[in-house]
Amino acid sequence: GAVVSQHPSRVICKSGTSVKIECRSLDFQATTMFWYRQFPKQSLMLMATSNEGSKATYEQGVEKDKFLINHASLTLSTLTVTSAHPEDSSFYICSARPEFYEQYFGPGTRLTVT
Amino acid sequence: EDQVTQSPEALRLQEGESSSLNCSYTVSGLRGLFWYRQDPGKGPEFLFTLYSAGEEKEKERLKATLTKKESFLHITAPKPEDSATYLCAVQAQDSGYALNFGKGTSLLVTP
Numbered sequence: 394g395a396v397v398s399q400h401p402s403r404v405i406c407k408s409g410t411s412v413k414i415e416c417r418s419l420d421f422q423a424t425t426m427f428w429y430r431q432f433p434k435q436s437l438m439l440m441a442t443s444n445e446g447s448k449a450t451y452e453q454g455v456e457k458d459k460f461l462i463n464h465a466s467l468t469l470s471t472l473t474v475t476s477a478h479p480e481d482s483s484f485y486i487c488s489a490r491p492e493f494y495e496q497y498f499g500p501g502t503r504l505t506v507t
Numbered sequence: 508e509d510q511v512t513q514s515p516e517a518l519r520l521q522e523g524e525s526s527s528l529n530c531s532y533t534v535s536g537l538r539g540l541f542w543y544r545q546d547p548g549k550g551p552e553f554l555f556t557l558y559s560a561g562e563e564k565e566k567e568r569l570k571a572t573l574t575k576k577e578s579f580l581h582i583t584a585p586k587p588e589d590s591a592t593y594l595c596a597v598q599a600q601d602s603g604y605a606l607n608f609g610k611g612t613s614l615l616v617t618p
Contacts, residue, residue, distance in 0.1 A: 395553070397550075399550075425603075425604055427605060427606075435610065436594065436608040436609060436610045436611055437551070437594070437606075437608045438608075439605050439606070439607075442603055442604070442605055450603070484548075486550045486551070488550075488606075490604055494538060494539045494556060494598060494604060495541075495553060495556055496541075496553075496604070496606060497553055498543070498550035498551045498552070498553070499550050500549055500550045501548070501549060501550045503548070
């Protein structure tokens with residue numbers, strides 16, 4: 394149980410284009426979903442928290458207009474990186490909280506912006 | 508500000524050589540401390556949640572313990588397949604369920 398999927402697993406895009414990443418909880422309903430990014434050899438940094446039907450709460454320093462988050466249902470959240478630039482290249486990981494306090498993570502999406 | 512410090516940064520063990528990983532934390536009101544395992548290029552895999560000092564949890568060769576200032580992840584008789592990065596994270600009572608991660612301990616177990 395508690396399986397979270399992400400799609401795509403890898404994406405390469407050109408600078409200036411937008412990329413959408415999907416995060417789905419497959420066998421539970423997620424009260425809250427989180428988006429993290431991870432640079433090589435570094436730990437996970439929280440970008441934003443989203444609750445179904447509400448606007449996402451972004452961490453300090455994360456641009457709301459650049460990283461658009463939509464949490465349309467209790468099993469799906471999407472992260473859109475708008476006007477991507479090479480510095481946005483990173484490993485993006487989502488997590489989902491079913492109930493109580495645990496979070497279960499997706500497999501991650503490797504974004505490369507050329 | 509909440510802080511999570513993991514040590515050592517890297518650890519190399521021979522198969523069967525038991526050891527412990529440390530996670531020191533400061534947080535204004537701990538709701539839970541979490542341990543995850545992360546393999547290269549993959550998302551973290553949930554291992555344990557500890558909620559109060561004195562609590563212990565076990566899973567196969569892993570045992571996690573918690574005090575008011577730190578947590579230990581004990582690895583007994585490790586195998587090469589235990590090689591991974593082990594991440595510790597704290598969840599504060601006023602965090603809205605967000606996790607604050609340490610930088611991790613990279614464990615390599617050699618045959």
